[in-house]
Each structure stands twice: as C-alpha cells, then as structure tokens.
Amino acid sequence: xxxxxxxxxxxxxxxxxxxxxxxxxxxxxxxxxxxxxxxxxxxxxxxxxxxxxxxxxxxxxxxxxxxxxxxxxxxxxxxxxxxxxxxxxxxxxxxxxxxxxxxxxxxxxxxxxxxxxxxxxxxxxxxxxxxxxxxxxxxxxxxxxxxxxxxxxxxxxxxxxxxxxxxxxxxxxxxxxxxxxxxxxxxxxxxxxxxxxxxxxxxxxxxxxxxxxxxxxxxxxxxxxxxxxxxxxxxxxxxxxxxxxxxxxxxxxxxxxxxxxxxxxxxxxxxxxxxxxxxx
Numbered sequence: 001x002x003x004x005x006x007x008x009x010x011x012x013x014x015x016x017x018x019x020x021x022x023x024x025x026x027x028x029x030x031x032x033x034x035x036x037x038x039x040x041x042x043x044x045x046x047x048x049x050x051x052x053x054x055x056x057x058x059x060x061x062x063x064x065x066x067x068x069x070x071x072x073x074x075x076x077x078x079x080x081x082x083x084x085x086x087x088x089x090x091x092x093x094x095x096x097x098x099x100x101x102x103x104x105x106x107x108x109x110x111x112x113x114x115x116x117x118x119x120x121x122x123x124x125x126x127x128x129x130x131x132x133x134x135x136x137x138x139x140x141x142x143x144x145x146x147x148x149x150x151x152x153x154x155x156x157x158x159x160x161x162x163x164x165x166x167x168x169x170x171x172x173x174x175x176x177x178x179x180x181x182x183x184x185x186x187x188x189x190x191x192x193x194x195x196x197x198x199x200x201x202x203x204x205x206x207x208x209x210x211x212x213x214x215x216x217x218x219x220x221x222x223x224x225x226x227x228x229x230x231x232x233x234x235x236x237x238x239x240x241x242x243x244x245x246x247x248x249x250x251x252x253x254x255x256x257x258x259x260x261x262x263x264x265x266x267x268x269x270x271x272x273x274x275x276x277x278x279x280x
Contacts, residue, residue: 024180027172028191034076034168035069035195039161041154042073042137046144053140067192073137073144075165078129080188083170086121090114122170126163134158238273241266 011017038044054063054071063070066079094100094114103110137144138151145154169188176184208220243264 020180024176024187027176027180027184028187031076031169031172031188031191032067032195034165035067035074035192036072037075039073039075039077039158041146041149041158042144043146044072044144047071047073047141050137050140050144053136064196065189065192067195069192070133075161076169077133078126078162078166079192080166080169080173080185082125082129082166083118083122083185084189086118086125089121090118119167119170123163123167126166127159130159130162131155133162237270240269242269243267 011021050073051071053059059070062079062081065081066074066077069076069079090100094104100114103113106113134151134155145151170185173184173188176182176187178184181187204223205220208216243266246263246265248263
C-alpha cells in the first residue's frame with residue numbers, strides 16, 4: 001500500500017501525467033453524471049418494474065455494463081455496448097471480406113477507415129436498439145411517461161437522445177485514450193461495472209448483520225476471502241505466460257563466438273482474455 005501511494009505521488013509530480021490524470025477524472029465524472037440524467041418526459045418514480053426486470057438475468061448484465069443507467073432510463077442507458085458489438089462485427093468482416101483485409105494492411109490510414117466504418121455501424125445498431133429499449137420500457141413501465149405526452153410523440157426524440165448519448169460516451173472514451181491515461185473504452189466499461197460496487201458492498205454488510213440466520217460476521221468474512229481468492233486467480237490467469245525455449249545456433253565471427261544462448265518466447269496462456277465472453 002505504501003509503494004502504491006508513493007507511485008501516485010511520483011505520478012502527480014510529473015506535469016504531463018498530472019494533466020492526463022485530471023483529464024481522465026473529469027471525463028469519468030461527466031460519464032457518471034450523465035448516467036443519472038433521466039430521459040426527458042420520463043418520471044423516474046414510476047420505473048420500479050423496469051428496475052425489477054434488470055435485477056437478474058441478461059438485463060442485469062446490460063445494466064451492469066451501463067453503470068445502472070439502463071434501469072434508470074438514463075440518456076446513457078445503452079452505454080458503450082453498441083460500439084463493442086459493432087467492433088466485433090467489423091473484426092469478423094475484416095477476416096471474411098478482402099477489401100477490409102487490404103485496409104488492415106494499410107497501417108494507420110487503414111485503421112482510421114475501419115474505425116470510421118465502425119462508428120457508422122454503431123449508429124445503425126443504435127437506431128435499432130434505442131426503439132427496442134423504449135418499447136421494453138413501455139411494456140415494463142407504461143406509467144413512466146409524463147402526463148400529456150403520448151408514446152408516439154416520445155419515441156423519435158428519445159431514440160435520437162439515446163443514440164447521441166452512446167456516441168457521446170464513445171467520444172469520451174476516445175478522448176481518454178488520446179489525452180488521458182489511455183484505453184478509454186476499457187476504462188469506461190470498468191467504471192460502469194465498479195460504480196455499483198460500494199452500494200452492493202453496504203447492502204451485503206447490512207443483510208449479513210441483520211439476518212437472524214446465515215452466519216452473520218463469519219459468513220461475511222468468508223465471502224471477502226472467497227472474493228479475494230477469485231481476484232488473485234483472475235490476475236494469475238491474465239498474467240500467466242508459457243515460455244517456449246528458443247535455441248540460437250552458434251556463430252564464429254573472427255575469434256569471437258556469438259549465439260548459442262538459450263532464450264524464451266513468452267506466450268500468454270489466455271491470449272483471448274474476455275473477448276469470447278463479450279462476443280457471446
């Protein structure tokens with residue numbers, strides 16, 4: 001812990017790193033603020049059924065990735081997942097379509113073209129997902145719409161707002177990558193996941209200490225130890241490598257002998273990481 005604090009102090013002393021950290025914190029704060037801004041025309045007090053739907057199953061995963069914005073009918077309700085879906089589709093297209101394979105081999109210019117096509121595809125996905133989300137909202141919470149406003153009048157502007165919200169999150173992620181600490185999209189996904197961690201922690205503490213049966217403090221400590229073991233195992237799997245030995249032939253240059261040393265090629269045990277899960 002002491003070493004971690006010293007590292008943060010050293011980062012803060014470097015002007016460039018300090019500015020990048022401040023910019024990242026600012027963009028993350030904007031993202032979290034937008035997650036609590038409810039769609040215009042929606043009464044947040046009447047979203048109980050939608051929140052019950054997102055308490056478990058597939059909907060809970062969508063709500064987790066959006067940091068709770070999905071269950072609160074926020075302007076960021078669709079989150080960054082449409083862009084992730086578009087990126088996966090573009091990766092598959094780049095394997096199957098020769099013209100996109102050629103773009104990949106063009107270097108930076110080809111990467112920019114593929115990124116532009118990915119953004120266009122993201123907008124197309126949003127124009128399908130946003131009305132689907134609103135139809136689900138209508139079925140789960142028909143009384144959520146403000147009085148005097150019909151769903152037909154609400155659908156078009158709400159679809160535009162949801163699509164614009166997701167594209168704004170994408171823009172924030174790209175700015176974090178360029179001007180912040182990097183990996184902006186991954187950072188936004190992580191922030192969305194851990195945003196509800198403090199609330200879940202205090203709920204678990206309250207449930208354990210108020211329960212008549214179930215172990216109380218002992219069971220809570222056991223849960224913390226299991227969570228710690230899972231985190232350690234995940235780190236070991238991500239960082240784990242397999243060293244493939246490479247034997248270089250000996251070479252004689254003048255009176256000096258070169259080579260003959262035994263080195264290793266480190267290959268990650270799980271190079272795909274969580275991509276198969278995201279793809280599924």
